Amino acid sequence: MSLIFSADKCTLCGACVDACPFGVLSLEGERLSIGEGCTLCGACVEVCEAEALALPEAEGPSPRPGVPLGGIWVFAEQRQGRLAPVALELLGEARRLAAELSVPVAAVLLGDRVAHLAPELFRAGADKVYLAEHPALAEFVEGPYAAALTEIAARFGPEILLAGATYVGRAFIPQVAAGLRTGLTADCTAFALDPERRLLLQTRPAFGGNIMATIITPRTYPQMATARPGVFKRLADPCPGEGEVVRVELGSLTAAGPCTFVGTVEEIRERLPLAEAEVIVAGGRGLKEAKHFRMLEDLAELLGGAVGATRAAVDAGWIPYAHQIGQTGKTVAPKLYIAVGISGAIQHLAGIQSSDFIVAINKDPEAPIFKVADIGLVGDLFEIVPALIAAIRRERE
Numbered sequence: 001m002s003l004i005f006s007a008d009k010c011t012l013c014g015a016c017v018d019a020c021p022f023g024v025l026s027l028e029g030e031r032l033s034i035g036e037g038c039t040l041c042g043a044c045v046e047v048c049e050a051e052a053l054a055l056p057e058a059e060g061p062s063p064r065p066g067v068p069l070g071g072i073w074v075f076a077e078q079r080q081g082r083l084a085p086v087a088l089e090l091l092g093e094a095r096r097l098a099a100e101l102s103v104p105v106a107a108v109l110l111g112d113r114v115a116h117l118a119p120e121l122f123r124a125g126a127d128k129v130y131l132a133e134h135p136a137l138a139e140f141v142e143g144p145y146a147a148a149l150t151e152i153a154a155r156f157g158p159e160i161l162l163a164g165a166t167y168v169g170r171a172f173i174p175q176v177a178a179g180l181r182t183g184l185t186a187d188c189t190a191f192a193l194d195p196e197r198r199l200l201l202q203t204r205p206a207f208g209g210n211i212m213a214t215i216i217t218p219r220t221y222p223q224m225a226t227a228r229p230g231v232f233k234r235l236a237d238p239c240p241g242e243g244e245v246v247r248v249e250l251g252s253l254t255a256a257g258p259c260t261f262v263g264t265v266e267e268i269r270e271r272l273p274l275a276e277a278e279v280i281v282a283g284g285r286g287l288k289e290a291k292h293f294r295m296l297e298d299l300a301e302l303l304g305g306a307v308g309a310t311r312a313a314v315d316a317g318w319i320p321y322a323h324q325i326g327q328t329g330k331t332v333a334p335k336l337y338i339a340v341g342i343s344g345a346i347q348h349l350a351g352i353q354s355s356d357f358i359v360a361i362n363k364d365p366e367a368p369i370f371k372v373a374d375i376g377l378v379g380d381l382f383e384i385v386p387a388l389i390a391a392i393r394r395e396r397e
C-alpha cells in the first residue's frame, strides 16, 4: 500500500514536505516526489489543504479465506513450575475480548513436567490448554521456545495471540511473529475490538509517551501483541479449574539449536519485587535527599510493602533504577499506592494506573497527583510521613 497522490490537485505549497516526520517527501521541480520509507503515518494528509494526498483504504482483515478458528491465545509463561502473574492477567483480558467475539480462550504452556499448572490456567480464564512438554523446554532458551510456539500456532490457528512483555516475552515473541509472518505490537497498555472487521485494536504509548497509538494487524493472523505485567486485571471471579488439555507432540525440537542452557543466576533481591507488592510507598523529588528514602522504607516495612520511586529520584541517584515506576520504569498494580512528594507527571501515572487505591502526600494543592488520588494529604511530607509511621506503630503496640 502506498500514499495516494493526485498531481492535478497539488498546489506545490510544500506543507506536506515540512510535515513529513520521515523526510521522504520532496519537491522536484513541478512535482512532488514520494521517496522510500513512507510509513503511511498521515501527517502529510492532515496538512494538505488542496486534498491532493490521501491514505489508501485499509484492506480487509485477511487475504486468507476465513478467520482462524483457534480463538484467543495467551502464552502461559512459567519459570521453575510457577506461572508468571502476567499470564494470569492476560487470561482475564482474553476472557473479556473472547466474550465480544464469541470465541474460546486458550493458554499455551511450554516446559518440562508443567502439566500441574493447567488447573490454574483454567481458573484464570482458559477454556483449553495446549501443553507441550519436552526436556528442551525445561529452561527458557529462545530458539526452542520460538520453534515450539510457532509450530503450535501454525497447527491450531489462533485468531489473536497475547504474551507478557517480560524478559522472556520480549526475547522470543518477535521470532514467533516473524515465523508466522504476521505483525506484533509490543508493550500494549489497552486492547479493544472492532467486532465488524474482527480487528484487535492494540494501544500503546508512542513518541516518548506523548501520544497513544492504536495499531491494527489487518491482513495477517494471528494478531499478536505483548503487554507489560500489571496493566491488565486478573478475573475477579475465578472460573472452574477444569477444561481441555491438548497435549502437543512437537516436531520442531529435534535438531539442536545454536544456544545451550548453562545455568540460572538468581538476582539478589533484598525486598519484595514491585510487580508483586500489594502495598507500594513511592517517593519523588520532594524527598530532597537520598537518606529520606529510609523513612519510606520504614513505612513500607510496617505495611508489608515495597518502595518505589519516580524517575526524578532515580536520576538524582537516591535509589536504584529497579525501583523506578512509570513509562520507562515498572508498571505496578498494588492494592495501595502511597505517593510521597510526587507531582504526578503523566509518565509516572502511566505506571500506576492499575492501582486500586492511591494516597498522595504533597505540599502543593495543585499537584496533578491529586487528580488521580483517592485520598490527598496536602502538607509537608516530613511531618506527615513520620506522624503516619508513629501512628501505625502506636496502633500495633
Ligand SMILES: Cc1cc2nc3c(=O)[nH]c(=O)nc-3n(C[C@H](O)[C@H](O)[C@H](O)COP(=O)(O)OP(=O)(O)OC[C@H]3O[C@@H](n4cnc5c(N)ncnc54)[C@H](O)[C@@H]3O)c2cc1C
Pocket (backbone or CB within 6 Å): 208, 209, 283, 284, 285, 286, 287, 309, 310, 311, 312, 313, 324, 325, 326, 327, 328, 329, 330, 340, 341, 342, 343, 344, 345, 346, 347, 348, 351, 361, 362, 363, 364, 367, 379, 380, 381, 382
Ligand atoms: C520520555 C520520558 C519518560 C519518563 N519516564 C518516567 C517514568 O518512568 N517515571 C517517572 O516517574 N517519571 C518519568 N519521566 C519524568 C516525568 O516527566 C517527571 O519529570 C517525574 O515523574 C517527576 O518526578 P517527581 O514527581 O519526583 O518530581 P517533581 O515533578 O519535581 O515533583 C516533586 C513534588 O514534590 C512536592 N514536594 C516538594 N517538597 C515537598 C514536601 N516537603 N512535602 C510534600 N511535598 C513536597 C512538590 O510539590 C512536587 O509536586 C519521564 C519523562 C520523559 C520525558
